[in-house]
Amino acid sequence: MEQQIVKVKNKKGVRVIPGFGLSMGVTLAMLGCFILIPLASIFISASKMSFQEFTEVVTSRQVMSGYLVSFSCAFLAALINGVFGLILAWVLVRYEFPGKRIMDGMIELPFALPTAVAGISLTFLYSDQGWIGAAFDKIGISIAYTRIGITIAMVFVGIPFVVRSVQPVLEKLDRQYEEAAMMLGAGRTRTFFKVILPELFPALLAGFGLAFARGIGEYGSVVFIAGNIPFKTQIAPLLIMSKLEQYKYSDATAIALALLLVSFLLMLFINSLQIYMQKFSKA
Amino acid sequence: MSKKAAALLFCILVVSCLAGCGSDSGKKKGDGTELLNVSYDPTREFYAEYNEIFNEYWKEKGGSDVTITQSHGGSGSQARSVIEGNEADVVTLALAHDITAIENSGMIEEGWMEELEGNSAPYTSTIVFLVRKGNEKNIKDWDDLVRDGVEVITPNPKTSGGACWNFLAAWAYEQQNGKNQQETEEFLKKLYKNVLVLDSGARGATNTFVENGQGDVLIAWENEAYLSLETHPDEFEIVTPSVSILAQPSVAVVDKNARDHGTEELAKAYLEHLYSDDAQRLAGKHHYRPSNEEILKEFSDKFDLEMNLVTIDEFGGWDEAYETYFQDGAVFDQIYAQ
Amino acid sequence: MYVEMKDICKTFDGFQASDHVSFGIEKGQMAALLGPSGSGKTTILRMIAGLDRPDFGDIRINGIRVNDLPGNKRGIGFVFQNYALFRYMTVADNIGFGLEVQKKSKAEIKTRVEELLELISMEDLGKRYPHQLSGGQRQRVAFARALAPDPGLLLLDEPFAAIDAKVRRELRNWLRDMIERVGITSIFVTHDQEEAMEVANQVIIINQGKIEQIGTPDEICFHPKTDFVAEFIETERFSGKGR
Structure with a gap:
């Protein structure tokens, strides 16, 4: 039975890549061990509480304010990343300059760096005693220990997502679109916003979504630069830690679950938007 | 070779994973010369030195050479790691509360606080x-x-x-x-x-x-x-x-793990020896106030006893x-x- | 002369794409740049359009030297090989793009777009997106889009290459009729001699970056000046694409 199903999918009955069973097995094992089972454990852990308890935890004022801080900062950070990630990808794809390879490699640094290290060094730089922070302090803007600082940390951890999403699409983007716009009399600005941006939009959206989700979940780097003052600069993951510190596992998972659901809905929305936009690319 | 094989492979992977975890815990069930001390951040240097003192003392008493592993982190998260399966023989944490949390999970027997002097806080x-x-x-x-x-x-x-x-x-x-x-x-x-x-x-x-x-x-x-x-x-x-x-940073033997590892005696001695004069002075050197009043007085220049x-x-x-x-x-x- | 190329040279990474190319095209003419692939015909077209710059020589349109004029200021319509329709815009928006650039009023744009949709017999398809069109329809939209801003010169790069052989002839006739109707000077690039002979009234044969012969289809057919031209026309006939 099962074998037939596989064969039906392949007209010639010969698989292009051998070892389907093996690779499928590995896929299932990886998915199961590293994603599904841990996620399921969150649901199980949270299901120990009644719905009323759950909503009580999740809608308490402090938790709500944590969500507000996390979501607003992550959203802003993802927007900033969208703009600057696009510019970075553009420069890396469209121009040749010495040190380009090194710069390209550096994009991934935020992935490689332990987030706590990132958080500590960002705080060091952006506090009113740090190099960058001191300059801003002079014009009356404090960065570290404010929501601006949180946003900056989220920008840092999110930028690779946007660059790496946009880069391949930009590489494959046919120059004819730009040339066509030019031949119709359009200048650079109009060409960029009306012609190139729509082409990059699906990839940009994907990068935005990933950066946003990462920002929401980010703890290690944000917690150092955040200040963590309740109702002001407390992020939702910090409240999870706070619940864990009180050995309130189910409360912690309840907060996590709400975060997870929002992230999931967001990714779902972005994915369906992408699928919708994919049909345009057939032309 | 297809879905059946895939399912088989999946099972093998899962089983080997579980077996791997299992064998890990089983491995330690050995000669009782290995000790894991799960502690919190600022005690790193203190315990590094104390472990040497203890090892010498233990050998003098006729014990064999012991390997002591230290683990440091936030006190609360260290306690949680023990509850979730970190095989600590002893815990030396910042707060009695964190040890009580382990007790509540059933891994430490009730009354640990009375086991040692001064609410089981050697420093x-x-x-x-x-x-x-x-x-x-x-x-x-x-x-x-x-x-x-x-x-x-x-x-x-x-x-x-x-x-x-x-x-x-x-x-x-x-x-x-x-x-x-x-x-x-x-x-x-x-x-x-x-x-x-x-x-x-x-x-x-x-x-x-x-x-x-x-x-x-x-x-x-x-x-x-x-x-x-x-x-x-x-x-x-x-x-x-x-x-x-x-x-009062507290210490306790994690009874369940020590029993499993056969290190009950060793673990107990490890904590008791924290009250020895040498260890007390060492604690003072590492900026903890010794619980021994006499030795605390030796550090009256350093600590404000008023x-x-x-x-x-x-x-x-x-x-x-x-x-x-x-x-x-x-x-x-x-x-x-x- | 409406379009005039004088002594144009162009190299890409040491490859001589244009080697002292000179020719002229009169107003209202329909010229074909014909040659085998890699002969440098598209490069010439792109230089006229302003998409590439010649290393040497002058390009004049309507008597004005345009070498230093960017492509978006030359007033040229260009139909790309794969049409390059903007995928996220409707047919009407595609056609109206060049008018919007000119800051025409909404009403003006609407009228002009409707006019062009009628010209290409696609009155009801203005709200469609490119992916909802057939290949032939896409080409017609690309044509209308290029014509919308009322350019003085129309360039077409292998306009039929992406079209099914069956409908190619039909479309070819359509395009020729259209261009005649609009009365616009046009140059198109092709590697298909039959196409060139049938559509153009002036054929420029190019090989290895050099012009081999310029003439009417009849002149080329019956009085080939060089061995290459003779052979090129001959092989094309034999290759089965012929009539």
């Missing part, structure tokens, strides 16, 4: 102020922290168990000065208004104050304050307030104190509730 510490050299803001005592323009750095008690003591020390100060409940709450509200950064842990707060130059005063554990003096000589001063709290140190018992014990002050919606949350 103690207290809460002091770390200020910048010269003490420009002239900070002498707790009431200086609520003055306008004084910027305070202290970790968040909700995420850092150790920071609860900072809060309680300030509370004790007001109480000792005859203030009523409402006045004390007002005082703490003012104090936390002056808090610039509420780091998630003690190490983070120290980093904020020391490395990033934030704030005028860091409320810190005495031993950690001394560590900052060591790493940054001539930059900071320690100020001891008139009233503070006696912090401080009025209230104990957690004045708050009705740790669990009650936690309920009253730090539970969600309790006194601490009230401070920030608008």
